Amino acid sequence: MGATSSTASAVSTAVRAEDLVCPGCGSTAVPEPPIQWPAAAGQAPEFSHRDGSVLCPDARGRITEPVEIDPAAGIGEWRYELTEAGQRAVAAGCRS
Incomplete structure (x- = not known):
């Protein structure tokens, strides 16, 4: 019985x-x-x-972690939802 090896391609999660x-x-x-x-x-x-x-605190005053945007989707496409305050800031043109 021969051993088989399978190679899985590594997916970068960086x-x-x-x-x-x-x-x-x-x-x-x-x-x-x-x-x-x-x-x-x-x-x-x-x-x-x-x-x-x-970074801006969440609604409970906790310091937040950044979120990742999806560059493949184009400028302004978010991989995750912004908070309500963030949505208002982006709508007002405050994104830098």
Whole structure:
């Protein structure tokens, strides 16, 4: 009985940093902690806005993680839904 080997093609699950946006406002997120994060607040988040500010909090005030946009779908196509505040910001043209 011969052994068979199957080779599965590896699928990349890496997310490109330039495809990440803040779910609250739709601005580009960068893989850097916010500047001037107070030590009393604990460990700084891993992502911030381009200007170094913390990503927009969710409706409960929690710091959010960035979401990935789908570049293959074209500009403005989101892989995930924005928050209501983010949808209003994008509609108002605040996306950078």
